[in-house]
Amino acid sequence: MLTLRSPAKVNLFLRILSKRPDGYHELASLFQAIDLCDILHFSLSTSDTLSCTHPAIPLDSSNLISKAIAAFKIKTGYNTPIQVHLEKNIPLEAGLGGGSSNAATTLWALNKLHNDLLSLSDLQSLASTIGSDVAFFLTQGTAYCTGRGEILNPMPALPHPTHKLWIIKPNKGLSTPLVYRNLDATKLEKRDPQKTLNTFLSQTPQYYNDLEIPAFQLEPSLALLKENLKKDYQTVLMSGSGTSFFCLGNNTPNQADHFVTQTRFINREKSEWY
Ligand code: C5P
Numbered sequence: 001m002l003t004l005r006s007p008a009k010v011n012l013f014l015r016i017l018s019k020r021p022d023g024y025h026e027l028a029s030l031f032q033a034i035d036l037c038d039i040l041h042f043s044l045s046t047s048d049t050l051s052c053t054h055p056a057i058p059l060d061s062s063n064l065i066s067k068a069i070a071a072f073k074i075k076t077g078y079n080t081p082i083q084v085h086l087e088k089n090i091p092l093e094a095g096l097g098g099g100s101s102n103a104a105t106t107l108w109a110l111n112k113l114h115n116d117l118l119s120l121s122d123l124q125s126l127a128s129t130i131g132s133d134v135a136f137f138l139t140q141g142t143a144y145c146t147g148r149g150e151i152l153n154p155m156p157a158l159p160h161p162t163h164k165l166w167i168i169k170p171n172k173g174l175s176t177p178l179v180y181r182n183l184d185a186t187k188l189e190k191r192d193p194q195k196t197l198n199t200f201l202s203q204t205p206q207y208y209n210d211l212e213i214p215a216f217q218l219e220p221s222l223a224l225l226k227e228n229l230k231k232d233y234q235t236v237l238m239s240g241s242g243t244s245f246f247c248l249g250n251n252t253p254n255q256a257d258h259f260v261t262q263t264r265f266i267n268r269e270k271s272e273w274y
Helices: 064-076 098-113 120-130 176-181 193-201 212-218 220-230
Strands: 002-019 025-044 049-052 082-087 142-147 151-154 165-169 235-238 245-248 259-263
Touching (some): 025 098, 064 082, 064 098, 098 120
Parallel strands (some): 049 082
Antiparallel strands (some): 002 025, 025 082
């Protein structure tokens, strides 16, 4: 049995550069892992099985854990049946990368159970075939990602912000493809992501997320929530395609009926998992 944490991420900034001919969007984003984690239990078994504490999670081949297992088997030729149990703590449709993280954690676990058969860069290539965000979770927790999100520029760990970090998510979620479909990349402010990245390295961070525009159009209550949160927090930004926000500030949130948790940036050591 192998039990691993599967962390969420936030996008400290997210710039969408253009829509590509293949339908994906060219982006540039600073990804940071946080210690809001699902827990995954892996054991060798007589047949592949997937179970989960959350009733809304599909347990069929559409689950990114199943896709990771299938991709690992095709790549390595190993066909060992595996039993996976997922304790879901990361909210769904939140822009926190929970499903992608689960897939990356599964690839790491399978590789451990097969004596590190694949190199980290092989695992990262395999990860990028499963979803745009999956490879990020195989970095050490801080990375400037470009392309679809799968081109990784690992960064040194950032100092934790001076204020407390909160994740706040309303009940309403948004699907990532829907948010991207609602975006007109030609109308966005032409900010230079390299310059934004430098603001994080010089500790004068400039937080923004181009996906707030389509997400707020689809769900105007998100814009209202952001305005309200800004009364209590120094920084309020939607993560990824939403609908969670990360907030920096020392007030304890009072949003009833919302998912609320205090969290921290996390990074892993080179040869260890989170
Ligand atoms: O790669 P992934 O399957 O996670 O992407 C989900 C959806 O999000 C894609 O089908 C696409 O609609 C959108 N997407 C995009 N550009 C990206 C990443 C995702 O348009 N860079």
